[in-house]
Amino acid sequence: MPDDSRKLITIVTEAILEVELCEHLEKLGATGYTVTNARGSGHRGIRDAGWSSSSNVRIEVVCNEVVAQRIATSLRDNYYNNYAMILFEGDVRVLRPEKF
Amino acid sequence: MPDDSRKLITIVTEAILEVELCEHLEKLGATGYTVTNARGSGHRGIRDAGWSSSSNVRIEVVCNEVVAQRIATSLRDNYYNNYAMILFEGDVRVLRPEKF
Amino acid sequence: MPDDSRKLITIVTEAILEVELCEHLEKLGATGYTVTNARGSGHRGIRDAGWSSSSNVRIEVVCNEVVAQRIATSLRDNYYNNYAMILFEGDVRVLRPEKF
């Protein structure tokens, strides 16, 4: 049986980045992504989704370790300094590992 | 003290399946579930929530290992081939283990 | 390099608690939080988001072990008995650990 353990990358950032970021993630090797609307608070203050420019999106990517590393590095270098953004990584086991 | 470690099953699939799937999950022994609206992209293309038939739901179930296994198997056999769906499992510790 | 492992606390509870709970979380030492609308089912029955008083929110907090413990204890003591609420904790690795 194949190894079914993967990384789950979760990104919370400004809604305005959604389209660009998702394209970027696929370029980095993600086979897919899931997006939900979110609001929240952090170092850049409260982002309460009252309207688009103040709302967040929560993006999840299930991928292998290599892609995960690539995503983390790329986002840190390209977005972390200028945008409200956090990224964290967890370990998951997936159904149909060949999909990811 | 009781063992508080459980499995967190996350399913992302077509919104149209929500009602049927949630009933199914409870039949399989889940004591509850949490649903959020989502959009995303994967092997079956972009699903962007413009309207119900193209949107996703993200379903989470906290359960013990047995139920988790049952859910994974059942979904793989009944839905995985015909529907846009992913499933992944992580390890969590819960408050009030007796609830799950 | 700094230790980048943190706890991810996920709370699912009644939407009505959102404002109060988020203030509470920051008092307990959380540097931020992320909220998404949710619906679901559990011991207190179905909460289907038809309108505010029957909908849920899903709150995530990334924090260190101490704060995580504090949050779990405080929520168990102050809210768990009277409100529809679950809380679970997972392990994550974060980008920019100094943020959390």
Place this chain on the structure above:
Amino acid sequence: MSVDPVILFFVLGLVAGLAKSDLRIPPAIYDLLSTLLLITIGLKGGVELARSPLVGVMPQAAGVLAIGFILPLLVFPILRFVARFGRADSASLAAHYGSVSVATFAVGVAFLAERNVGYDSQLPLFLVLLEVPAIIVGILLARGLSGNQSWGKLLHEILLGKSIVLLVGGLAIGWAAGPTGVQPLEPLFFDLFKGVLALFLLEMGLIAAGQAQALRNKGLPLIVFGVLAPLPLAAIGACAGWAMGLSVGGTTLLAVLTGSASYIAAPAAIRMAVPEANPSLSLTASLGVTFPFNIFVGIPIYYSIAIALHQWGG
């Protein structure tokens, strides 16, 4: 006189919900509809108030406020010692039934319009005045006066709740702008009123259907209370209205207010202040039993009571 179509929309929602149809009104739309209704009621009242001198209303307002504090005190003991509900639940139900339902009021307004019966301009003001006191009394009944530090925070939440803000805001704007100033707003807020109410009641029907399940479990006591409570409460309102010298329409609407049970302001406030009370209990009674009872049976009865009072009173 055929049944008002807006009520048929409630029936449609109820049936669809009970039949487990996948018909849903998104929360965002529910918010839009309730926002429109609240502003409309406020604006209408404000415009009317602008026509009549405010001073005359003051004593009446004081009376209505008093009623708001008294009603829950009448309801509580019955719930606690007759129906044998727990203290928290009795207090919660007392708060809900002492407070008012905007949707029931709106149906009452439509009911009078249908019959070309006018009503006194201060009624929307009374709606605002009746919303809050019962909630405060309810909380006191549950907690007692003893060491409850967060009253400030609580009052803030109650007084600045969505419904109060929009009603008061609408009243103020309507009063400041006056009939001519409000005119350009009429197409959205006045002309669409009935249609918006219809959609809102459709959703109310769906929500009420969701309470049916809970009803089956809680069963009889709730149904009995939900059906029996409105009449005496409305009677008090009717008598008060008549004593204040309100018109038949005004008397009817005040009866509708006292006879209705809150399901927006009260549930939110009580949930925060009296968490140990079972929310589905009060919600099921007010939404699943009393609301339908009022729009189908109650309102016409209150109307006849108002007529009777005015005839008998000469």
Place this chain on the structure above:
Amino acid sequence: MSVDPVILFFVLGLVAGLAKSDLRIPPAIYDLLSTLLLITIGLKGGVELARSPLVGVMPQAAGVLAIGFILPLLVFPILRFVARFGRADSASLAAHYGSVSVATFAVGVAFLAERNVGYDSQLPLFLVLLEVPAIIVGILLARGLSGNQSWGKLLHEILLGKSIVLLVGGLAIGWAAGPTGVQPLEPLFFDLFKGVLALFLLEMGLIAAGQAQALRNKGLPLIVFGVLAPLPLAAIGACAGWAMGLSVGGTTLLAVLTGSASYIAAPAAIRMAVPEANPSLSLTASLGVTFPFNIFVGIPIYYSIAIALHQWGG
């Protein structure tokens, strides 16, 4: 006669979508708009039905129902053996094209209104009657009669789908309330109809643009089918309408119904009942090809056919 602006809104959405504009209509708004359209069509029909005796409609209704069952049976073999689609996909497409599109019907209604052409009161009823049968047939074609235990659940889902509930509900309410009863609802449901339809078509254009990608992949067969299927199907409807003695407007709308393809009721039902069918295939054909074809080219043609039939038929 200049092109109807509502159609220009579809073009706007289509162009914006193809140009990858960030213009979006939130799902909640899409739900509101479709809810309004469905209720409006139902109410309009119900009010009209209230005017005419129902019994006379029964035989026609039976005929329309029959057509609903027959159409998919005509479409299926062509798809299966001429276009060489798989069994599931053929059945799915047959269900979509046998069923009807509410938006296309609404555009047809607007088209007639533009020309002050009236139509028979029973058309909205026919809309309801035509929505379901083809879906059932399609499912049977895919699964056969063999061991399919969940028919009850399936029928429940189809018959209690949002569109059916709102159409039937609107019909019933319009019928019960009658012209005068519905009057206060007209500002929202009737006066805003065209504007709501415009916004809805804007969103439809955006969605249709989303199908373009899939179209490029699936390519020719879908386009050919999506363009060729409507005409003969509409012709059948037109002849039936004329044979039933419908007016020119009624004949046109019945042709619009049979010539249109479902993209709400059918996709949902088929997705559940025939999961092995490729949903983007049928959605692309009905939304990406047939819907635009009908509102741009089809409806005017069906209208001339209806006129011709009535002239030739004397």
Place this chain on the structure above:
Amino acid sequence: MSVDPVILFFVLGLVAGLAKSDLRIPPAIYDLLSTLLLITIGLKGGVELARSPLVGVMPQAAGVLAIGFILPLLVFPILRFVARFGRADSASLAAHYGSVSVATFAVGVAFLAERNVGYDSQLPLFLVLLEVPAIIVGILLARGLSGNQSWGKLLHEILLGKSIVLLVGGLAIGWAAGPTGVQPLEPLFFDLFKGVLALFLLEMGLIAAGQAQALRNKGLPLIVFGVLAPLPLAAIGACAGWAMGLSVGGTTLLAVLTGSASYIAAPAAIRMAVPEANPSLSLTASLGVTFPFNIFVGIPIYYSIAIALHQWGG
């Protein structure tokens, strides 16, 4: 002349927001309202343009376009060297204040309607023309011409942003359909305009209240700039409008446009293109200071300037 009620709705939102009321307008509803406003403004303009020959407008359009490029160049040095903002922030603010605010324009339209003052048909066209140039200039000011490969992508995003697409789309549709064609759309897009604007301003007030916090931190420089910038900018617009031979109404609206600051198109584009600029800085200035200033104080002043210019110009 009493204050326009739509402005009172802004006040209501502002007060509710500052008082931390739980009043919220769901994002989906905000989208619906802004969509309606943008289409309405576009349609209105298109219908008017259909009446007058387009060629005559061309030279004026060119002039307006030029103004759009010049304004940010005037604002930038003041911000950079007088107010001593950083380069990125100066460029960002220049883009915001060089561009325009649709909501302010809508309030201006309502202001003129209130006084039965007409305005030239090309103003909505000018609104579109003024939205983009300043954003481009702002980006250039921040990045310089040096190696920025993604201009194509950037322009695409700016030119196909929601507001531009709906304004241009509305213009085109209104122009193509003409007065009679648009008539059936008027109940939704024209009759409800004031009411929709009122709800939109309610939300704007809530959002503006959210900026207050940031205002306390950033403090004086932002307030000073947000209050002082509009007047000279508006004066330029007024003079240009008068020189172009616009009517008093048209002159007023052009002043409103140049005197207003963008908070939809600019923030989105600048956030992507100049991420190092602090977004809350420009948003607070335009939404928290300039927008309220314009609808309360600015518009009446610009109107008097326009009158003065025309009297003095004879």
